[in-house]
Amino acid sequence: MTALTSGDVKQAADRIAGRVRPVSxxxxxxxxxxxxxxxVWLALEFMQHTGSFKARGAVNFIRAHGEAGALPEVxxxxxxxxxxxxxCAWAAKQQGLRATVFLPGTAPEVKVExxxxxxxxxxxxxAEYAEAAAACVEFAESTGALASHAYDQPLIAAGAGTLLQEIRQQVADLDTVVVAVGGGGLFSGVAAAAEAHGVRVVAVEPENCRALNAAIEAGQVVDVAVESVAADSLGARRTSEMALHAAxxxxxxxxxxxxDAIVRARRALWDHRRLVVEYGASTALAALTSSVYVPEDDERVAVVLCGANTSPADL
Incomplete structure (x- = not known):
């Protein structure tokens, strides 16, 4: 496996410049x-196009294939x-492409709509991402559609990593960035960018949705059970080799x-800041608010609030 590098992230930043919203x-x-x-600073990436950091990787992926003349009509x-x-659907629409998206039946209706x-x-x-992923592979093989991936793809991860440089431009002498982890795309990209600047990375997962943590423990990528309030966005059954390498x-x-800590952190963001984020986003903040990660004196920390495709009805 070729490790993702800060050069990959820089190339992605050049490719997506002016096509995504800079993080606040x-x-x-x-x-x-x-x-x-x-x-501590909150990186408000949930304000990104489509409501999450994923827009960065999707634009990078589709534009890179467009530059290579590799965008099929299907x-x-x-x-x-x-x-x-x-x-993916949003980025495809910008390029005049069709998008076919496979979701588990448990996906929130707000996202389907x-x-x-x-x-x-x-x-x-x-009922799980893994089943939708298998169906997507079959569809790509039978139709010739260009298969993207939610996280296990270097162009996707490199695009996500562009977030780190934008944070550093606004938070001088950043020491640590805290990110939630599902399959590991955001983590892989941010870790690649962070390594070049001496920034520590804290990877946060729900206790019962811990693909990266289990892989670190086992020394190899393994399948895990997926059962968490944040499973709709962090519910990968296994992490990527790319993420394990970065970890x-x-x-x-x-x-x-x-x-419980994830729910409390999400509620706190609403109570104190009137911010509505999804559970996957509040997972990162929960590491600090529940004291699972305690910064050192004078540490400068950025917490990535990565998405807000949710309904405020359950706040």
């Missing part, structure tokens, strides 16, 4: 985080818990948070 960052009240001497296809599908709004053909298969760096830390 907002400081957190020191009294809300322990120790109070640390400085269009592009992807399997997703929802967010990657939204990004938005996909159809982007003109995508939606196919609901099985073996010395300045990467893998942590787990409970579903």
């Amino acid at each position: 960052v907002a400081p957190v009240d020191p009294a809300a985080i322990s120790p109070e001497s640390c400085r 269009g592009v296809t992807i399997a997703s818990g929802g967010n990657a599908g939204l990004a 938005r996909l159809r709004g982007y003109g995508a053909k939606v196919r609901l298969v099985g 073996r760096r010395g300045d990467v830390r893998s942590v787990l948070v409970s579903d």
Whole structure:
């Protein structure tokens, strides 16, 4: 396996420049985080096109294939818990391409409706992402559609990693970035960019949705059970080899948070900031609010709020 590099991320940044929204960052009240001497910022990536960071990778993937003359008339296809599908459909629409998106039947209706709004053909298969992914592979093989991937694809991961450089431009002397992990695309890209700048990465997963953490423990990619309030966006049954390789760096830390902590963090974002994010996004913040990750004195930390394709009805 060829490791993702900061050069891949830089190339992605050049390719998607002007086509995605630069991330905004907002400081957190020191009294809300322990120790109070640390400085924490929220990276508001849920304000991105399609409501998540996935738009970055989707644009990079489709534009790179367009540059290579490798966009088939039948269009592009992807399997997703929802967010990657939204990004793929949106990016395909910008290029005048058709998109066929495979989702598990458990996907939130809000995501299904938005996909159809982007003109995508939606196919609901099985109860987990893995089942939708298998159906997507069969579809690509039988039709010749360009197969994208929710996370296990270098162009997708490199596009996601562009987020880190934008954060660094706004948070001087950034020490640590905290990201939620599902399959590992965002983590892989951010870790590649972070390595070039000496930034630590904290990879956060739900306790019962821990593909990366289990792979680190086993020393190889393994299948895990998927059962979490954040499973619709973090519910990959296995991580990627690319993510496992990135996790073996010395300045990467893998942590787990409970579903209760995820729910509390999401609620706190609404109560204190009137921000509505999905559980996958509040998973990253839960690492700090539940003290699973405690910053050092004077540490400068950015927490990525990665998506908001959710309904506020359950707040």
